[in-house]
Amino acid sequence: MYEDPHHGEGKSIENDTSRQVTFSKRRNGLLKKAFELSVSSSLLEASSLNLQALEWQHLKAESANMLKTVEDLEVSRRY
Incomplete structure (x- = not known):
């Protein structure tokens, strides 16, 4: 017999x-x-990879805009 904190004595x-x-x-x-859990972890990993790719594209576009502004100046x- 054992003591379960949630269900009392088992x-x-x-x-x-x-x-x-x-x-x-x-089981x-x-x-x-x-x-x-494995499926949700894979989804989370995939979504974080997609977010990183989007963030990288945003940074590249932002850098290109800054470069264009500097060239214009x-x-x-x-x-």
Whole structure:
């Protein structure tokens, strides 16, 4: 027997069939959660990669605009 903080005192399941069913349900639940976590982690990774690509494109465009502004200023100073 054991003490579970959420459910109080736990009891061992004596019936082999019931114990196997309980184990299978818990195992399947854990595997399902692990799969969901792996999928959400992949989605998060993919979205962060997409955001990094967008950020890089934004920085490149911003740099190009700054360069154009500097070139325009230099041209206007010449005249």
